[in-house]
Amino acid sequence: MIFNTTTYLVLGILLREPRSGYDIVKELASFRPAKSSQIYPILSKLEKNGYASSSQVLQTGRPNKKVYSVTSSGKEKLKKWLDTSPEPPVIRDDFLSMIFSVWIKEPETLERLVLQRLDYLTERLQYFTDRQQTLETAFPSEIRNFYSWHHSNYLLTRRRIAVTKEDIKWCKEVLEEPAIAWKRAQAEPPSPV
Amino acid sequence: MIFNTTTYLVLGILLREPRSGYDIVKELASFRPAKSSQIYPILSKLEKNGYASSSQVLQTGRPNKKVYSVTSSGKEKLKKWLDTSPEPPVIRDDFLSMIFSVWIKEPETLERLVLQRLDYLTERLQYFTDRQQTLETAFPSEIRNFYSWHHSNYLLTRRRIAVTKEDIKWCKEVLEEPAIAWKRAQAEPPSPV
DNA sequence: GCTCTCATGTAAATGGTTACATGATTCT
DNA sequence: AGAATCATGTAACCATTTACATGAGAGC
Known part of the structure; x- marks a missing residue:
């Protein structure tokens, strides 16, 4: 599985608190905007490879949601990334x-x-x-x-x-x-x- | 022809002074880096659609180069773009x-x-x-x-x-x-x- | 001998956006 | 009545990078 930096960000946000894809998009908006069409596939891959797990949360009056959490292997992966050095920033203005x-x-x-x-x-x-x-x-x-x-x-x-x-x-x-x-x-x- | 913002930048840089693709890449490096594989196709398209024109410059001791200049229709296109409003900046850091x-x-x-x-x-x-x-x-x-x-x-x-x-x-x-x-x-x- | 600069391009892959599909509820 | 929010996803497209191909000359 390919881990790009957006994937690490998703892992980081889920580690703070379990969330749905929809919530992740909202949370990311002010820091590093991403569309839901990018986030949902990332979440599927993370789950398929054991870095995250999901559970259905039933709701009344609004659609049910899938809440994701980071597994221990996901947390390890994130920690290892933090021991590397980031690429220079990219600014498109x-x-x-x-x-x-x-x-x-x-x-x-x-x-x-x-x-x-x-x-x-x-x-x-x-x-x-x-x-x-x-x-x-x-x-x-x-x-x-x-x-x-x-x-x-x-x-x-x-x-x-x-x-x-x-x-x-x-x-x-x-x-x-x-x-x-x-x-x-x-x-x-x-x-x- | 689709004009993305990189295309407008290329037009803007050629308008300052005619240049080769290679020179454009160097000039852009500190402001908004782009690879040659992105610049060369943009130049071909600009020429094909009459927004730029090129001329071969023969050199001795180093490879010949293709120097591009902006045509009047290219300058008009750029001016019109400057009358629009930019999208919010995208920062990937x-x-x-x-x-x-x-x-x-x-x-x-x-x-x-x-x-x-x-x-x-x-x-x-x-x-x-x-x-x-x-x-x-x-x-x-x-x-x-x-x-x-x-x-x-x-x-x-x-x-x-x-x-x-x-x-x-x-x-x-x-x-x-x-x-x-x-x-x-x-x-x-x-x-x- | 090796690396750097000059010089132009193509092909494949990745990252990300736009558009589309669906549908209930709440706010204006 | 119409827009906004909640909620999840797929398909197509666009922007950009990586990798490849080629080759001469300069400097170490």
């Missing part, structure tokens, strides 16, 4: 590819792209700041305990907040560029001195 | 997926992963800082001119430096976590007071 060629258009295009980006980043920052708040109030001791998964979450959330803030700062700097800012200066009333 | 599950191991694992990450980030920071220096000394006026591609490069380089610095800061914070730092404190000689 169409916004940056657009900035790459924006010089062939007018400054207005750059302004629009950066303003839209700011909207996106501001929303993300809000989301992760809320998450940090929740972690701090709901799990004040766990986030300081290395052996709790909340500690991992806390580290990742703090990182996300830090880099997002820096990205926002960069956007605001771009909007202060003369080519963009002179237009705003004209539109504004003279500053009262 | 195995390091972060490992941090996600590191709580099932010992603090040493986290320490090793973060130290390796610091090496990687430090190298990247050096690379982009050098690049910024080069841009500032070689193109002092172009980087301030919106209609020069050096301006786009300068914006992207500055962003990269800013977020990388923040990522490095986070790594160093993680290394100061009690679970990791107490070990170092024991290894160190008592601080002279």
Whole structure:
């Protein structure tokens, strides 16, 4: 069986708490989005090869679900992966590819792209700041305990907040560029001195 | 013909200056890596559909090459793309997926992963800082001119430096976590007071 | 002698998305 | 009445990587 990194992520999420495929997709959405059509086949393979086991959970008023748990061999597999070294990150950011060629258009295009980006980043920052708040109030001791998964979450959330803030700062700097800012200066009333 | 974002990037890079497939791969490496097996078919398609044109350049002492340029219809296509809105970025970072599950191991694992990450980030920071220096000394006026591609490069380089610095800061914070730092404190000689 | 750079491509495989199928319940 | 959520999956397609093929010249 081929273990790609998404498979290890699925194992890692199930190890925190048994879940259905549907729940995994939701949980992954903010961290590393994946579609259900990718997750369900991974779960089948994990079970077929003994790395995970499933049990039917009957529900009333909504569809029944299949809840998966990690087996000891699954946990071992995950541990061994953590003793390896990760590949460098892959970033596919169409916004940056657009900035790459924006010089062939007018400054207005750059302004629009950066303003839209700011909207996106501001929303993300809000989301992760809320998450940090929740972690701090709901799990004040766990986030300081290395052996709790909340500690991992806390580290990742703090990182996300830090880099997002820096990205926002960069956007605001771009909007202060003369080519963009002179237009705003004209539109504004003279500053009262 | 299907234009994916990599195709637009290729168009954007050729518009700056005509290049061979081999040169495109090198140029893209630091910004958005792509293999030659992906680039060459894109170039063929662009030419077949009239968005780019090629000419053989004969060389002595090294293989001849095919240098591609963007046609006016290619430039139009690129401009239209810049009037759309980009999809949210996709980040595949195995390091972060490992941090996600590191709580099932010992603090040493986290320490090793973060130290390796610091090496990687430090190298990247050096690379982009050098690049910024080069841009500032070689193109002092172009980087301030919106209609020069050096301006786009300068914006992207500055962003990269800013977020990388923040990522490095986070790594160093993680290394100061009690679970990791107490070990170092024991290894160190008592601080002279 | 070995590895690196230059240079262009094809074939096979993997990773991931889009589209489709199905259906009850709850919210607007 | 229509959209959203819960729930699981398959088939087809797209994007990208790995592996392969070829070959000359430069540097160690």
